[in-house]
Amino acid sequence: MKKSPYGKLKRVILASMILVPLATLILILGIGYYYFTTSLESSTIATVKRIVADHRHMIDSFLSNRKANLEFILHSYSFKDLADPEMLHKTLKRLQKESDAFVDIGLFNEEGMHVNYQGPYRLVGKDYAEARWFKEVMTQGAYISDVFLGYRRIPHFIIALRKTENGQIWVLRATIDTQMFNQLVKSVRIGKTGEAYLLNAEGVFQTERRSGGNLMEKDPEKLKTPSPQTGIKAFIAENIKGEPYLYATTWLREKDWLLVVRQEKADAFRFLHTAAYIIVIVALLGGGAIVGLALFLTNRIIRRMERMDAEREQLGGQLIRASRLAELGEMATGFAHEINNPLQVMKSEQALMDSILLDVKDKGTLKPSDDLKELEDSIQQIGLQTGRCAEITQSILQFGRQSEPVLQDVDLRTFIPEVTKMVEKKADVHGISLKQRISDDLPPVHGDRGQLQQVLLNLFNNAMDAILMRHGAEGGELVVEAGAGEESKAYIRVKDNGIGINAGDLKRIFTPFFTTKPPGKGTGLGLSVCYGIVDKMGGTMTVVSEKGEGSIFTITLPAARSGRSE
Amino acid sequence: MEEMKMMLVDDEERFLSTTEKLLVRKGYDVLTAASGAEALEKLRTHNVHVVILDVKMPGMDGIETLRAIKKEYPLVEVIMLTGHATVESAVEGLKAGATDYLMKPTEVEDLVRKAEEAFAKREVLEGKIRVARTRAMGKSPREILEETGGR
Numbered sequence: 063m064k065k066s067p068y069g070k071l072k073r074v075i076l077a078s079m080i081l082v083p084l085a086t087l088i089l090i091l092g093i094g095y096y097y098f099t100t101s102l103e104s105s106t107i108a109t110v111k112r113i114v115a116d117h118r119h120m121i122d123s124f125l126s127n128r129k130a131n132l133e134f135i136l137h138s139y140s141f142k143d144l145a146d147p148e149m150l151h152k153t154l155k156r157l158q159k160e161s162d163a164f165v166d167i168g169l170f171n172e173e174g175m176h177v178n179y180q181g182p183y184r185l186v187g188k189d190y191a192e193a194r195w196f197k198e199v200m201t202q203g204a205y206i207s208d209v210f211l212g213y214r215r216i217p218h219f220i221i222a223l224r225k226t227e228n229g230q231i232w233v234l235r236a237t238i239d240t241q242m243f244n245q246l247v248k249s250v251r252i253g254k255t256g257e258a259y260l261l262n263a264e265g266v267f268q269t270e271r272r273s274g275g276n277l278m279e280k281d282p283e284k285l286k287t288p289s290p291q292t293g294i295k296a297f298i299a300e301n302i303k304g305e306p307y308l309y310a311t312t313w314l315r316e317k318d319w320l321l322v323v324r325q326e327k328a329d330a331f332r333f334l335h336t337a338a339y340i341i342v343i344v345a346l347l348g349g350g351a352i353v354g355l356a357l358f359l360t361n362r363i364i365r366r367m368e369r370m371d372a373e374r375e376q377l378g379g380q381l382i383r384a385s386r387l388a389e390l391g392e393m394a395t396g397f398a399h400e401i402n403n404p405l406q407v408m409k410s411e412q413a414l415m416d417s418i419l420l421d422v423k424d425k426g427t428l429k430p431s432d433d434l435k436e437l438e439d440s441i442q443q444i445g446l447q448t449g450r451c452a453e454i455t456q457s458i459l460q461f462g463r464q465s466e467p468v469l470q471d472v473d474l475r476t477f478i479p480e481v482t483k484m485v486e487k488k489a490d491v492h493g494i495s496l497k498q499r500i501s502d503d504l505p506p507v508h509g510d511r512g513q514l515q516q517v518l519l520n521l522f523n524n525a526m527d528a529i530l531m532r533h534g535a536e537g538g539e540l541v542v543e544a545g546a547g548e549e550s551k552a553y554i555r556v557k558d559n560g561i562g563i564n565a566g567d568l569k570r571i572f573t574p575f576f577t578t579k580p581p582g583k584g585t586g587l588g589l590s591v592c593y594g595i596v597d598k599m600g601g602t603m604t605v606v607s608e609k610g611e612g613s614i615f616t617i618t619l620p621a622a623r624s625g626r627s628e
Numbered sequence: 629m630e631e632m633k634m635m636l637v638d639d640e641e642r643f644l645s646t647t648e649k650l651l652v653r654k655g656y657d658v659l660t661a662a663s664g665a666e667a668l669e670k671l672r673t674h675n676v677h678v679v680i681l682d683v684k685m686p687g688m689d690g691i692e693t694l695r696a697i698k699k700e701y702p703l704v705e706v707i708m709l710t711g712h713a714t715v716e717s718a719v720e721g722l723k724a725g726a727t728d729y730l731m732k733p734t735e736v737e738d739l740v741r742k743a744e745e746a747f748a749k750r751e752v753l754e755g756k757i758r759v760a761r762t763r764a765m766g767k768s769p770r771e772i773l774e775e776t777g778g779r
Contacts, residue, residue, distance in 0.1 A: 399711045403640055406733035410646040413736040417653050452733050 072364050079356035087348045095341050099334050106330050107296045114294055114310040114323040117250050117258055124246060125206060125316040129221055131160045132236050136223050141232045144169045145178050154180040163239045170196065170233040181237065183214050199224050199233055206317045208262045209240060209278055217277045240277065244269045255326040260319045268319055287311055287320055298327055398455035405451055412445045456512060471622040472514060473506045474552055478544055481518045494529055494538035501545030505552050505621035509599045517592040521556040521615050528560025528613060550621045557614045563607040571605060632747040633675060635659040637667040637693065638682040638709065650736050664693030671701055677750055678743045683710045683717045691720055698725040703753065705746035709734065
């Protein structure tokens with residue numbers, strides 16, 4: 063198929079049909095996505111902030127409650143009371159009733175000497191004068207320590223309170239169960255990766271971190287910390303491995319510990335991803351639908367336009383052919399008419415010569431001889447050939463002008479060989495063997511000799527053209543068969559072993575103006591005129607053909623009613 | 629019986645001369661004219677029975693000539709000689725009073741045959757006229773005299 067002349071138009075239609083809806087779709091999806099993600103992000107961050115605030119509040123109240131428990135003891139008892147191991151034991155039990163977090167309790171004098179102790183360790187008599195917490199509590203009055211190892215070599219932290227009683231200074235200290243405290247801090251769970259932990263001012267873990275980070279180790283990540291008064295800071299930062307996390311940090315009120323709540327960004331914003339997936343899917347499906355529809359519609363439009371073009375072209379072609387044919391007819395008619403006059407003269411001359419010769423012979427002035435015979439024959443030939451010319455002009459005139467056919471009975475048994483003779487030379491030149499099988503029972507038909515000749519010549523010439531296309535100069539075979547068919551009909555069959563006709567062309571072969579020959583080589587009228595002639599004579603014309611094998615044209619004509627004489 | 633006298637009218641000189649010779653050889657009395665005007669001119673001075681008239685001629689064409697002949701000499705038989713393309717004019721000619729037509733190129737035999745037929749027809753017609761005149765003679769010889777004189 064030739065290239066469509068609408069290539070550019072097709073691209074324009076296709077582009078606009080795709081781009082306009084696609085741009086709209088993408089714009090809508092984009093805006094939707096933007097607002098959705100923004101609101102989702104801010105709500106996620108708000109949630110994290112709220113969680114960190116709640117958690118801080120809980121941890122703060124835990125610490126302040128423990129401090130209050132201790133303060134109560136401090137105010138209720140004197141140093142002497144507490145120096146009694148029995149009393150201290152009771153006190154510890156009461157404390158532990160308040161909270162399981164209390165591991166032990168100890169009483170210290172002004173010098174940092176462990177005066178009394180109740181708990182799982184043996185710490186009485188140990189000197190804490192140089193311990194950091196002791197110095198802190200002596201200066202501040204109340205102190206919550208970072209997690210440290212101490213004499214027991216186990217991570218723990220303590221709450222210590224100082225009391226001045228009648229000039230005597232003493233310190234009450236309680237250890238908090240780190241295990242329990244750990245659980246309390248860690249208890250936050252958000253999504254899959256959400257976790258909470260505490261860091262001291264130096265960035266050392268005060269509680270374990272679920273995703274790795276042991277007690278008392280330094281947090282390898284440098285975190286942004288809010289100033290103590292600004293409260294909560296939420297941000298996104300990468301961990302040591304480079305994975306982005308959503309962080310929320312805040313300082314505790316009771317102790318300079320930093321509460322960190324963090325969650326993997328992907329986890330925190332997983333709904334965002336879901337939204338993104340949905341939008342991508344919608345965009346792909348919608349885009350696909352748009353592109354598909356655009357392709358489909360564009361193809362239809364272009365195909366329709368091409369078809370209209372083809373039809374218009376075909377119509378134009380037919381008109382041109384028809385007018386060309388009309389011109390040709392006019393020209394041929396004029397030509398034939400002009401030829402007729404000289405032919406008339408020639409005919410007269412020949413008749414005169416004939417007449418003179420006859421006279422001279424009759425008078426005896428010319429003796430019969432071989433030369434004379436030759437002369438007579440020659441003159442005869444001139445008459446015959448002028449007759450042939452006359453017939454040609456007649457047939458041209460017939461072509462140019464629908465004249466009344468001269469109807470007569472035609473004996474096909476002699477007529478067919480006559481016509482065959484006309485193409486004998488052509489067949490011979492092209493190495494085509496021309497065979498005739500004419501049955502004796504072939505009845506005469508009633509029709510116009512010129513028209514019948516036209517039909518047969520047309521079939522012969524077509525057959526020879528087909529043979530030449532397949533065989534070239536040898537191997538061609540053209541067979542003419544004729545005989546009596548059914549219902550007193552005569553049939554004439556023209557068989558060739560040429561290239562044959564394909565099925566598509568076969569359907570249109572008798573259509574006027576249909577030709578497979580290159581433009582200008584055939585009018586496409588030959589077979590349709592033949593068909594018309596045969597049809598007018600009350601006959602039929604059919605064709606069977608196999609591409610590459612050859613064709614068979616069969617004409618049936620009604621036998622003449624007047625019998626078989628001519 | 630009177631001999632048939634023919635006149636050939638055609639613009640093709642050689643056709644005229646050759647056909648004339650042929651017809652003369654066959655023993656016919658033949659006149660020729662190269663145009664319609666000449667034909668009418670010769671009819672004035674010669675007693676022609678059958679005119680073979682070409683349809684297509686320069687100047688005064690066949691049909692015009694035919695009409696003129698029929699107007700002046702209604703008894704003259706005219707045979708139209710037509711080319712194939714002028715069958716319509718042949719029909720027109722027949723309607724305008726031509727006896728018959730011949731298709732070009734024509735055989736001399738056909739020409740002679742049709743001319744003879746036309747002549748025979750004229751003979752019959754003249755016979756009838758003679759009978760009519762003979763009957764009329766008894767009534768008014770003067771009229772008859774006048775009529776014959778007028779011819």
